Amino acid sequence: MLLVIKNGDDKYLSTGIAPVPSKSPELYLCARLSPKRIQTAAGHVHFRVTSQTNVPHGAKKGDQGKPLRGFFSAKEEFSDARDSTDRLENPVITSSVHAPPMAGPMWSQRLPVLLLLLCGALLDGSALPASSSYEFTAFRMQQFNMGQHKHEDDSVTASLCSGVQRMTVCVQGAEDDCLSVFRVQRMTGAEDDRLSVFRVQRMTVSLCSGCRGAAVVAEARSPDDPALTRKCVVMRASDFTAGNVREARRQNAAAILVLLPQNMYNVTPEDIQTFSQTEAELLQKETLTPVYVTQEDEQLLFMVSEIQRTAASRTSSIFFRVFRSFVTATAFQILVSNTTPIKALTDTTVVALEGVLRGSGEDPPTIVVTAHFDSYGLAPWRSFGADSNGSGVALLLELIRLFHKLYSSPRTTPQFNLMFALTGGGKYNFLGTKRWIEENLDHAESSLLHDSAAFVLCLDTLGTGDQLFAHVSKPPRPDTPMGSFLDVLNEVISSRFPSLTLSLVHKKINLVESSVSWEHERLSLRRVPAFTLSRLDDPKSQSRGSILDTLAHMDLRKLKRNGVIIAEALGRFMFNLSHTGSPKDVQLFTGHMDLQESRLSSLMTALSSVPRAAQLLEQDPAQALLLDSLEQEFRHFLQHVQRYSFRMDRREPEITFFDQMKQQVVMYRVKPAAFDLFLGGCIAVYLGLVYSAVQNAGWLYCRLKAAVKTKSQ
Template structure:
């Protein structure tokens, strides 16, 4: 059979050479032409933030991608998906993609972000607010590094930087396509906050101390925002304080004449929306509230899981003889006598109502004329680690968090039991032995909080985060309640959008220049065949 076929082909070549090529070569091209493209790789991408706050849009406005991949080294980026690695990322390169009207940007993150060099981590944390500061039309995605994705990046980098036409035409390209629809606003989203209390003893008109921490996280991409130090450390400390003082309030001898109110606020990273609504509900829409009576002070806990310094941020310096002044002095006493390695200071900053965002959570209370301050190891609210996807579990030093918790617990106890006026020495420790701060408990809470992203757009009222926090509060406190805040439909304070986590496919394709080159080759071939036929016909006529 094969011998007969070979004889047929041999006769075709000998008898009609040009005609044979006209029929045979196209048949070969059809047979060896590439099969329809198959997905080279499927991976999860996390879209950059998209939200509106006080009517101002932030983040990316698009969630659909279907375009060819390029690296930022390519000359032309228009309508291309620009892929870059975090190690090579810079704001100038990012702006280059935006200026050239790229179709999208995909930033590849390492599997272990905590292992990245600190200079790269710090640089990216400082760039995150700039990326979110303005509205971006094109979709911006983040993807976790794996072998196949790195291979796609390497091949794209080679084809993007190649100056050889033949290599550019024959190199493998990738068509990046996302699944899912265009992003749209989420209606009726409820931000949930939690409160619980320990009632004091000795009368009805007792002073109230409020301890506050916001539990949501924030970063350039919601699904990558774990908020370990800001504010997983603050939530962990609040729960530990609730546990310690619930034990003290169990016994008649140590049941103090102060009401303790614990509040876990939602929407903290969105200008403290949960706190704002909670204050409105308690001060404007009810006749009986602990906040309407005698508030000694409000202590907000924010970013306390590292460092060897503690800063008490205030909007107004406390007056001498006031409860907040006593707390300031007790903090100084405990730090100087028990933890001399810690540097403690008070930082005064007035509330700037002209800013779109409040600096610290205590300013929400200060606007309503409640004495409040925020305790943090950060000297400024502008530091990048408060709102970064780089704020991961290794950023919390549990030993330092435990030490800071002990400082706050001891200072609060000295105020509640008036120990200084009773002549108690500064090195007197209340929380020892059976009552000591449990480092294991703090570590377990931080581990759990950082096991899932807690961006406000991802934590609804049915979330396991809310239900678990509610369970822990109910274990130590009384009258645990939920508070919800929904955006006003006519003039919403905040608007969240969906499509924050998508699947992206990278399809292996040839670049557009390959089609052009193939067309030129086919045209040249047909021209040569036409000339060959004409020459042969002329030869027949001359015979």
């Protein structure tokens, strides 16, 4: 049973978890709860009883507006207490309790109740009893290993110089990774000499990232508290900074619990940037400190206020701190019981979708538009990826709908094939794109990507911003299809949106490193012309992977603007309209062909309501349903739709995820050990007084009798 006390201004006062008796519930409510201030009968004290089984005496559905027993003017709501959102949004019963006049015997019966309330207010007690507990769901920081091959050297010939003699070296034991024996023949003689040399090592480096720990049994503390050793540090979104996290790890904190706000619209851009930077720093390395993420609610916010008050009282006098520790201080114990060891998930599946709109003519060239659909963040179950890369997926789906209308009529079908692809594993070195390319270039007998690809356009993070960046691995020549399309793209932007700028960003691919920064680099490695269009100029931007990347900070108007730019540029390029007028005068996608902001909003809502982390593909039914919906969208508008499911090699997986990403956390409210000592001392003094009174009952009786006799005389 969850009890919430609110004042007349609908502000939170206190909460409690306790069973409510079936009889005299108003007596229980008044006696059990202790609000911070008590109002008169003319005022209002609102209380919410959340339960569907234990309801106050006489309450039933349909009693809205009818008077119930009680002496406060109150608002009573009965709802399911299993979920905080349902508790606030789905009331079951709403009734009003009007204050009857307090007179006669009723006042004498309720006087003890008022005295109890006054005592509770003076002690500033909480509605949550010391022995109660509160259970909630938290999401563990992700953990993964990325396998990378380093220092691969398979050369079979070399030249050695020893003084003035030149020797030819040939590999004889090339299969030995540690030691190879070479046959050396001097150029000046016929004799053969043997010597042993060591080849450059070949190894697989596994990059471990994330959190390895899961079990937590620790007391909750505020990040402002000076003593954090073996404590669970509770941080709100504004407290989750790199400095606080480093300090908690330096003091060997037992765990870190991050509370996300319920309303993301209230989070400032500065807090989002700080949070994202801390997120990226945590995910770069492996840590033993368990990190959990959950959404704040009234109980957790009350815990935060209490531990902040405790941390602030450490600066007060020693007498006040000792007294508060003995009598009024309350500790919160955080428990994550985890008896099952964390297991590796080596059979991860990466999904890719592709579909085609066939152009007119024989063997027309193909333009490919791709986007990766997965999300990334501190906790997989809280990674919704609205901007990165839900915006790219939404634009790709809207482009499919628009160009389907053009290709549905032979009169408006351009002489280009248009292929669309959605790939998974984009946040993990674009593994889905890599496998999709291998499937089209190496395994398929014939594919449009292999036979006639003009260029590939990759969409990434386009949900807001006033700048666009075209990322390339090699600057295209003007006479190439990709160079011509970039010119058309720049022409559309300068003509229709002069306040927007398009910049070309050239970044060479480092062949020594096996990781790539953008999706087009996977294609450039296979010599397929490609570039990425994004609002970000830096591939290491924290905006590409944060659990605060939600729909609350998206700008649908700018998303539609970017979609119009891409659609108009593709249409003008395929129909060769560069010399027929400016893009402002000649527009292809207007009227019934215009991009629909309502559809973009619906797509973004659907995409950002499901965590699309790669490791949840086979664990979350909602994500499997989302993939099925994307496939149905492809089949509705495109031809030759294929769905690829790529499984990692069990022996040498390219990426390894780990389970137990969702845990049940129990918060216990307990008194410190000093309180037990204080309580024991009080009981001992009380028992001593009672024992002394019993032992000296005769002496006390004689003294009292003598005093009464003297007074009567």
